[in-house]
Amino acid sequence: MKHHLGSGLAILALAAALSGCGSSSTAPAGTSPATGAAGSTAGSTATASSGASSAGPSSTSTSSSASSSQAGAAVDLKTASSTAGSIVVDAKGMSLYFFTKDTKDSGTSACTGSCLVSWPPLTTNSGTPAAEGVTGKVGTISTPDGKKQVTLNGMPLYYFAKDTKPGDTLGQGVGGVWYLSDPSGAMIKAPGQGY
16 A cells, blocks of 8 residues: 555656646747747657646646647747848748749749758748748748748748758759848848858
8 A cells, every 4th residue: 555655656746747847848849930840849748748647637738738829929030140141040040042933922832842852841830920130021822732831022931951950051052043031032142052
């Protein structure tokens, strides 16, 4: 009997500790973009919370909905300094690119199929993407799979798969058709880090 009581208290203490970890990890999810690695932060929050569900499901639900509402209010675009000058990046600082084969205000992307493997679109859950320091007109278009791709001055924005960390601009000038954007939404065609 004493053994079961001791085990029960240990499990409760562990659940309380996990519950505390789950709520502290929701703060970064709120500051992350709705794309990319934000899902992995939210996933680890859900894993930690599910381990604590025996301690109190109501606190789990609260932290999950708080995380969702914070993620919904995240900034989609901001600016950063680079070797090409001030550029447009996502909320985590990853560089974003224009594709010169896209047609402004066409509502579609010319990058399809295997192109999207190297140049994934910047997507959002918001009908009105949020921007800080970006003066160009921000909007969205629908992707073939029903997501919302963020646009700047009517041109879709993309990541470059070989950019692995904030500050990377390896996509600049690739193929003479991929270029960074300045905060006003103009293509930066100066030589960059591309190959």
